[in-house]
Amino acid sequence: MNIEQQWQQLEKEILVLKQLVELLGWDQETYLPPKAVQDRSEQSAYLQGRMHQLWTRSETQELLAKIQPNGELIHDARLRYWQRELRRLRCLPQELVERQARAVVKAQAAWSKARQESDFAQFLPHLEELVDLARTSAQLIGWQDHPYSALLDGYEPGATVSEIDKLFKELVQGLERIMKKHPAVFDFDNSILHRRWKKSHQVDINLFLLKSMGFDLTRGRLDETTHPFCTSLGADDVRLTTRYDLNYLPSALYGTIHEMGHGLYEQGFSEQVRGTILAQGTSLGIHESQSRFWENMVARSPQWVHWFIPHLARLSGHLISLSEEHDFAKAVNRVQRSFIRVEADETTYSLHIILRYEIEKDLIAGKLGCRDVPELWNQKSQELLGITPPNDRLGCLQDIHWSMGGFGYFPTYVLGNLYSAQFRAAMMKELPLGELLQRGDHQPLLQWLRHNIHQLGSVYVAGELVKRVSGSELSSEYFLNYLDEKYQLLA
Amino acid sequence: MNIEQQWQQLEKEILVLKQLVELLGWDQETYLPPKAVQDRSEQSAYLQGRMHQLWTRSETQELLAKIQPNGELIHDARLRYWQRELRRLRCLPQELVERQARAVVKAQAAWSKARQESDFAQFLPHLEELVDLARTSAQLIGWQDHPYSALLDGYEPGATVSEIDKLFKELVQGLERIMKKHPAVFDFDNSILHRRWKKSHQVDINLFLLKSMGFDLTRGRLDETTHPFCTSLGADDVRLTTRYDLNYLPSALYGTIHEMGHGLYEQGFSEQVRGTILAQGTSLGIHESQSRFWENMVARSPQWVHWFIPHLARLSGHLISLSEEHDFAKAVNRVQRSFIRVEADETTYSLHIILRYEIEKDLIAGKLGCRDVPELWNQKSQELLGITPPNDRLGCLQDIHWSMGGFGYFPTYVLGNLYSAQFRAAMMKELPLGELLQRGDHQPLLQWLRHNIHQLGSVYVAGELVKRVSGSELSSEYFLNYLDEKYQLLA
Secondary structure, eight states, X not given: OOHHHHHXXXXXXXXXXXXXXXXXXXXXXXXXXXXXXXXXXXXXXXXXXXHHHHHHSHHHHHHHHTOOOOSOHHHHHHHHHHHHHHHHHHHSOXXXXXXXXXXXXXXXXXXXXHHHTTOHHHHHHHHHHHHHHHHHHHHHHOOSSOHHHHHHHHHSTTOOHHHHHHHHHHHHHHHHHHHHHOXXXXXXXXXXXXXXXXXXXXXXXXXXXXXXXXXXXXXXXXXXXXXXXXXXSSTTOEEEEEOOOTTOTHHHHHHHHHHHHHHHHHHTOOTTTTTSTTOSOSOHHHHHHHHHIXXXXXXXXXXXXXXXXXXXXXXXXXXXXXXXXXXXXHHTTOOXXXXXXXXXXXXXXXXXXXXXXXXXXXXXXXXXXXGGHHHHHHHHHHHHHSOOOSSSTTTTTXXXXXXXXXXXXXXXXXXXXXXXXXXXXXXXXXXXXXXXXXXXXXXXXXXXXXXXXXGGTTSSOHHHHHHHHHSSOOOSHHHHHHHHHHHHHHO | OOXXXXXXXXXXXXXXXXXXXXXXXXXXXXXXXXXXXXXXXXXXXXXXXXXXXHHHSHHHHHHHHTOOOXXXXXXXXXXXXXXXXXXXXXXXXXXXXXXXXXXXXXXXXXXXXXXXXXXHHHHXXXXXXXXXXXXXXXXXXXXXXXXXXXXXXXXXXXXXXXXXXXXXXXXXXXXXXXXXXOGGGGSOOXXXXXXXXXXXXXXXXXXXXXXXXXXXXXXXXEEEOSSOOEEESSTTOEEEEEOOOTTOTHHHHHHHHXXXXXXXXXXXXXXXTTTSTTOSOSOHHHHHHHHXXXXXXXXXXXXXXHHHXXXXXXXXXXXOOHHHHHHHHHHTTOOOOOSOGGGOOHHHHHHHHHHHXXXXXXXXXXXXXXXXXXXXXXXXXXXXXXXXXXXXXXXXXXXXXXXXXXXTOTHHHHHHHHHHHHHHHHHHHHSOHHHHHXXXXXXXXXXXXXXXXXXXXXXXXXXXXXHHHHSSOOOSHHHHHHHHHHHHHHX
């Protein structure tokens, strides 16, 4: 075997191991017998260990050092991916990685209990340890503008604090403007969503939409879990999950469409990308842009609701009058100042994230001590959302991310919103989006996304991709315009 | 790490790989999207390749050569297991194993088509190749009495042709005697089984029985597949599958109880056996004895049916009268001369197997050419079962085993029947079996099996185990007595 073949074989092995890890995770969330958790963690540790060994052994470094760019798009993109991963891994000593892994196990247990009892003090020492480890990692990885950029880069390759600070500043100002301009959005009535929705009807609705939107059920599935997710066990095995609330339609409806957005990306890689390390979303933000596009820009648009309502009536057995159609569109777009991020609407969602981002940044810079997190959280909540959580369970203890050491992850959620709006604007130059939504004609949308985004996998990093697709750098302007336009339509 | 620790680590790795292979197989039969078969076969090949590499690399041989028996039961049983496996593997050159693997892939496709079209000629060249490979393997492995013993040993360690010839001869004579003595068993009416059985009711019945019989659903599951099976992904993750026929109760009822019998064995290994290579059934025959015991000796006994009928009525919504109780016991014990093995009753089942065994033995000895199989099959079918199949689809093409190169597998099905009856006789010396069945009191039965068989896993080979449990060598007498006794009760 020559060098290139050895490299390909190594890549194939890493891909298979990744797919196996995904299968173990999927099975654990869906069908694993409760007492089999111990067996499962050993199986998972074995695969992760083998994967880590492949990435970090010296033969891999030596092999990659011998590979040169050859001008071929896929080849050189694979090489960039490998070099980036190896650079990160080389910076982090094995001892630090293991310390982090052990700290996370303890921190998750502590967080779960602290959250339940709304007692931040129980979580504090763990948070301190994890922040300390994250700061050390950032130092070892290195950065240009801010240590937080080193962490961010792990989730959103190429993104920096300077860039995000600028985007988020404009976004906060813009969102405040929009909320002032459209005060009615806070008063939309959503009682229409709170009927009784039979589970079998909800399943039928989901399957109808998956088919209509182009998710290939011969190359994927939909199952039920407590926390919805999308996982890819291979190009032809993309699995979505959802949850059913019998008294509130959006949980399953928008949850399924959201995960399907991720799934369409995973099902859409080109033949050349499939079977390579590039067969994955190029960043968390770009991945999130795909889920948000279908969930919000398609399925929360008044035009799409117009198409959907007769199908909803047919499949749910509920009579829905013409006047209720407009109520429905309003209901799924109601804006509300609330404490919990995962329940937030499209407008306030970004504010929830910006709150976390600002706190994380200060923690990593060493400007903020962990013990002061609850106070700063509440103060920022008042500033950004206009409300103060009555306790830490509804405040700084609500999310799992910190207990997993996931500093740098949160901003990608907002980037997803911004990317999706910028892609939408580019799409609208080529497609009559409103008309297509009104007819429920999803195919041109999917084809556009396939051609411009999905097929490429990780060939381009997010920043390059946005520029190629939209012709300009990422900006918050498109997202703000999109919200403004929608709220005018709904008024 | 010392030698013993290295050995343990290698064993752990092989166990995890086995569990992962089982998970891939289970997922493929239950939930894999149809177009993901290619991805799946690559994942499976990767794990199998890694496992094969661990077994066959020279370091493994060298490591095992350094291990000595130390008088400790589990340690020395593990050593015997490893030595036996390595001896077999050492005999078979890599080239032969790969040739066989390739031949099987083609043979299965050819068999499937040949069976559908009932055209033996299409399968003949593949059968010839596989018989040839099996004969070569037998020569390389070596034998004492008959080349077929070398193949048999792969499924039923320690079993030989001389021993099985003797058992099967007595069995055929005995079964003929029984069929003559109880002609009424051919006339039992089974129309009671052909009602409409709602799927949700059948699921309830299955779950009720699993719980009552002691299958731990927190350490296992029940799913639905075309071909029922039991697979173990770990000591706490034993998965059963079944299929539902809405017009015929026994498919799911006895199919589930059968697989549960396998599952109880897998859930019952002792703490010392768990996590070692011994945590598996000690032979296919012993495994089958556990499934047959619960399916036939428990759930087809008139006493158990007496206990079950009120529960069946309650859970199925069918009224079942007292007189119908006896009809039910007869119906599930009806004997019928039929063509298809998998649909056969307890008495003729063994005759179906003996037919295959005799043909296989002659093929492997070189006494029979593959092209003469259909003729010999039909002739033996007439001799043993009294009927001649009208075509090869209902004759020599009905089973998948030969297309998988599985020569030596079939006899283990009959051994399962014989073992189970011999275990039953031993159990009856200590437990009032009839009374317990009449009360549906399954716990003492399970405890007896756990203590005498399950907990031991593969510590003893089948021959040793039977002698320990029953005090004597395997004999067909117990099985024949059991059938005679049951048919008397039912008359």
